[in-house]
Each structure stands twice: as structure tokens, then as C-alpha cells.
Amino acid sequence: MDKIRVLIAKPGLDGHDRGALVISQALRDAGMEVIYTGLRQSPKQIVRAAIQEDVDVIGLSSLSGAHNVLFPAVLNELNEKGAGDILVFGGGVIPLVDIKELESKGILKIFTPGTPTKVVSSYIKQAVAEHRGEKMNLLHPPKKVDHIGIAVESIEKTAAFYANHFHINVEKIAEVPDQGVRVAFLPLGNCKIELLEAIDESSSIHSFIKKRGEGLHHLAFEVDNVQQRLDQLKTEGIRLIDEQPKQGANGNPIAFLHPKSTHGTLLELCEELDHTNNDKGGQ
């Protein structure tokens, strides 16, 4: 794909450009072409430069509190000049309430102080790729919770509990030998309960139960493309258990993220290869 071209701009009068300069450098290091406007640019000047330089993205930086006026002014000017297809993101000292307001007006995303530069560059890459129609949509939330994993001593005993008291029946039982587990799926609404039982003592389920007893084990999100999500998460500095997708219980690609990076929850990403039964239930 063509190199992404970015215009980093300082609208308004504030002279604090440490953030703008650092982001410019970080995006260059991430392989983008970056043009920095310098200080005190009016919305008109910014849009003129963006069109002249034929950029994909404009990044606006403001630390003086003028963002509520100036960022939308840049969007208006872009639309007036027929350049509404240029993506605009922003950064700076911007309170949460203003962020929601600005994002609803069409600023793609506001990054606040403390955001790692990798998150910014990854976001821009995804946004531009999506905009150019080169990749699937990674900027939206996962489609749904696919299933909730529960570690159990015995699938049969647990399945009996759900069947007797909630009338939820097992749909399918499968073995995943390379992970040392036997799993059962119990459909519930547009989600499933996955019961996991250790096959032998080398299984992670065995050590999980030994340490914490039976109970909630992981949460699985359904996504469009596990590989792309992993690539994105990796550039954003998230610790992965599986750097490559592996085969799950029904043969679909799955991968786990490390709970150290997810604030304590073991997260699984899974991809439905057979989309025929995808839209049952839900909205």
C-alpha cells in the first residue's frame, strides 16, 4: 500500500509543540510521510496545506483549550473545499466531555496525554487502511461475546446442573488434544457457555482448577479476522499468549491475550469461518 501521508498541525495560538513534534517523529519512524505545519495555523491554512500535500490524515494538536472552536472549524473548511475525505484526529489537553462532543462532530479520535505513540500510529494505519478499503474493520468493537469459558472438574456433572435447573442443553462436545482439554458448548441466546475439562495433568485447565478451583475462566469475543486483530494489538503493545491464530474446538481460528495486559481477564479472540449462522438472534 502507498505510504500514508500525514499533516500534523497546530491550530490557534498556543506555542507548545512538544507533543506535535514527538508525534511527527513517531509517525515517521512508523513509516509514514509527515509534514508539520509549525505554529499558529488558521483552519484555512491547515486545510490548504493538507490539500496541497495530498495527505490522508490531519492530526491537530491544541493545549490552550481552543479545541472546541478550532477543530470543528477545520472540519467545516475541509467540507467546504471538497476535501471531506481527509481523516482528522486530534490530541492535547482535552477534557473527556469535549472529546465526546468532538468525536460526535466528526473528529475521528482524540488522543490525550499519556497515549503511547504506538497506539496512535497503529490507529492511523488501521483507519487509513479501512478508508482505502484495504482491510477489514478493526476500529469497531468485536461483533459480540461468542462464549464464556468455565473451567470444571467434570463436564458431565456441570452439564447436568445447567440442564436440570436452567434447561440449557449441551449442543456439542469436542476434544482439543494439543491444549489438553475436552470442551462442551451450551447455547444461550446469541452466546454460548463453554465448559472446559482437563484431559490430563499437563492441561492449563488442570492447573487453573488446582490454583483457584472451578469457575469463570475466560471470555471470547467474535471478531472478523483474528490475525489482523493480533497484528494490531501487538503494535499497540498488548501482551499476547498466541502470536499466531491456532485452531479452536470447532476448527476456527482463535487466540488468547495475556491477562496481564487486559486488566485480569483472560480474553480469547475467535473467528467464525462459516458465516451462515452468524446472524441468528441479536439485533
Place this chain on the structure above:
Amino acid sequence: MDEFKQDFLKWQEQIKEQIKKRPERKEEFQTSSSIPIERTYFPDKIDNAYIDSLGFPGEYPYTRGIRGTMYRGKYWTMRQYAGFGSAQETNERFRYLLDQGQTGLSVAFDLPTQIGYDSDDPMALGEVGKVGVAIDSLEDMEILFDQISLNQVSTSMTINAPAAVLLAMYIAVAEKQGVAKEDIRGTIQNDILKEYIARGTYIYPPKPSMRLITDIFAYCSDHVPSFNTISISGYHIREAGSTAVQELAFTMSNAVAYVEAALAAGLDIDSFAPRLAFFFNGHNEFFEEIAKFRAARRMWANIMKERFDAKNPKSWQLRFHTQVAGSTLTAQQPENNVVRVALQALAAVLGGTQSLHTNAKDEALSLPTEDSARIALRTQQIIAHETGVSDTVDPLGGSYYIETLTDQLEEEALKYMNQIDEMGGAVSAVEKQYMQREIHRAAYDAQKRLENKDDIVVGVNKFQVGEEQQPDLLKVDEAFVESQIERLQQIREHRDNEKVDYILTQLKTAAKGTDNLMYLIIEAVKQYATVGEICHALRDVYGEY
């Protein structure tokens, strides 16, 4: 001790004489265990090396402080930078802070004022009253200091390119209050070089900007003797991402450039040097910061005495304001900022600052609320009144670590200064973007260290918690902008416009010549010419950078 015994006794006598005239805070200082606290602690043997590198407090080279009694005599000035919205709102905040025991004022101006635009200028869109108070004409300044006697407070004004205009307004307000200009005290920042390097509120090119500065030096040495005519600032250089050594070196190089400009304009070194003040950053690295302040004093004393042959000891003394580092405040878990600020402020006090601004915890999110501004002030009051660190002079002097760091910071900073001298001095180094590039490199390195977790920022890349509720933030009332503009337009209608035009024309003529511009600028503000009009007149002559 023998060799210097006489000197030591003489110094002690001098201090005793001083104390007779101006007593210390207490007659006796002691610890909780009733151990008496001496004014200063010395090595067993005072030798040449000690005298050369440290000296007695209040004596050349001032490494241990510029006063013999330091905070035993008087605490530092607690000076909180404040200003937002209209002059009236800021006036209320000022009076609140004075009621709370603050001892000096510090005015934050909005960006249009700082760059010489009136509130109704198209360039001011969205910025009026945002980061400080909007001042268009003398009327705003009169409101800003309403019920505050200008012979009772000292006022620091963060104003650079239009410093002459705001100083003129301050003088005019004082006159209206019946206070002579000889009696007003305060500081204008007036440090244009660091604006090109780091802060960005320049208007004119460097050369005419330097001329405006030397005009102020000359005017004040004749008429406003108690005003600090410049506050040579490392603060913003550090905020832009420099290291401590760069902060020290670039500030000193800029200071040298101002002195050279003033000498070239024909001023006598001792007529203006005693009114040069400094402004440093109080950053995180505790001991390095303390060493930085001590090294700065010694470097300045050397520069003034050896390089510029100043004779008046007041010219040798580096007096400085400290503000703790805004860039270290985090938007995440903002309460933690109170702790950061306290530690940074403690380093500034141990380094011997003359005045101090402590940041409010919410400044990474917006301007401080009244509550957070109060906690910030309380932080330095606690250091002053509860910790006992003020009871002896330079308590860390003689520490192997501190003294070694002090020497090494000076050594490294001198290397940079030599390099800048070789480039033809600070003005030409600024024009060549030398300092800007060095700072940017340091800033980017710091960002990478942070992202690789080589540097830890608590709550940002370690010890995070989930997304928090944002605390209550200060909202500047946007409605005031309309009334500000309306009032401005009324002033333009009701003043003597012929007179204003006449003075502005004269000002343009004078700007092309060599006469001191301060006199005409004072005339202009008294006729209610606005900040924007005066700055535009000078833009017409000098152009924009």
C-alpha cells in the same frame, strides 16, 4: 580553618549586623528533640577549594544561596500563576489567593494578549480568556488590579513579546492609584529568546525584539528601579523536553545574549544586571534538581564577575523563581500529582529558590479549580511551616553526591555554552535552530524510554487503574468574550482617537530610529490604545517572525 578564620569571623559579624536590622523568623531554631539548629553547617576545614567552589552563604560565588540567612530570615515568596477569562474574574481569584496567604501575584495572560492581538482580532478566535486573562486596554488592567494596592504586592507578569506594553499599563495603573513607579515591585518575563526556542509566543524577528528588551532595561534602571526587567527562563525549555543540563546551559547562554545586547546599547553593566531575574523548572529528579539550582548560582556569579567584569555584588547574584514541572503531571489518577508537586517543590526549596509556584493537580486536564489551586498553595505552606527544611541554610551543602552533581552539571552546561559561543551566541544559535533540535532529540528519547518502560510514570505505564471519572474541571464562561469585545469597541469609540493615532504614528517613527520606545508606549496606553494596536504599529515596522 586558620587561613580563612578572619574571613569567617568577618562574615559572621556581618550576618549578626544584618539580623539586628532584620531579625530572623525566630530567635532560636531547634529540632523536636531540642537540638539547636545552626544557621549554616561547614566542613571541619575551610580551605581554598571550599571558598572557591562554595563560599559562605550570601557571598561569592553564592553556591549555597544568595542570602546569609536564607529562609531563616524570610520564606520564599509563594507566587501562584493565575488568570482566566475576564479581568474581573481574575481579580476575584487574585483577591482570594491573597486572602489565603499568598504573598505575590503572578498574572497569566491569554494567548491573544501574549501575541499582541485584541480580543476581536480574527486570529484570536477560540483563544480569548482561555489560558489566562484577556487584556486589551488599560481599562482591563484597571479592573484586574481593582482593590489591590500596587505598593503592597509584587506582581509577576508572564508576558514576552508585548512586555513593554503590559509594563506600561502596570505603571499607568499604579499612577492612577497614586503609587509612584519607583515603588512598584514585580517581574516581567520579557525573555524572547526562549519563545523562539520553546514557548512560541514571539511576534517580531530576534533583532528588533532584543532592542525592545534593552529599551525596557534602560527605562527601568532610570525610573522603575525595583522591577525585575526580565525573567530569563529555563522553565519552558525544560517543559519542551530538554535535560537539566540543557535547561541550565541554554538559559545561561540566553542570559549572556541579553547582557551583551544591553552593553552594545551602551548600558553600564551594574545599572541593569541587578534587575535580571531567572526562572527555572522544578522537575522530578530530586538531587539533580537541587544541584542544578546550586550550579546555576555559581555559573552566573562567575559569568558576571569574570566575563562581564561587573563590580556590584548584586549583579553577581542569581535570583530565581521556580515553577514545578507541568509536563510531569498526569491526566491519569490526578491525585498523584499532589505528591509529585510536593517533591518537586521540596527540591526547589532545598536548592534555594526565591519564589515558587506549585502546580495544581488537575492541570493536565484543564485550568485549576479554586479547590485544587488551594491545595497547590497549601503544599508549599506545609513545606515552609511543618518540615523544618527552612531552618538552616543549604542543608545539603557538603553532601558528596550533591557537590559532585553540582560540579558535573556545571561542567556539562559549560560545554554547551562554549558550543553556542562558537556559533556566535544565543541569537544566532536560535536562528540556526540549534537549541530547538537538541531539545527535540531529548524529548523524543524521553518518550521512547517511557514507551519501553525504561522510565516509569506511575499510573501511566505502570500501576494503572481502569478509566476514571474525570474530576470537576474549571469551565471558562464563554459568554464573557462577547462582553469583552463590546467593551473594547466602546473604548475605541469614546477615547481621543486623534491623539491615539498621533502617538501610534510617532511610535512607528521612533521604532525606525534609536529612541527608547517605552516613553511613547506609556503615552499610548494612557490614551487607551490597545495591546493589539500598539503591537500592530510595531509589526508594521519590524515585520513578523
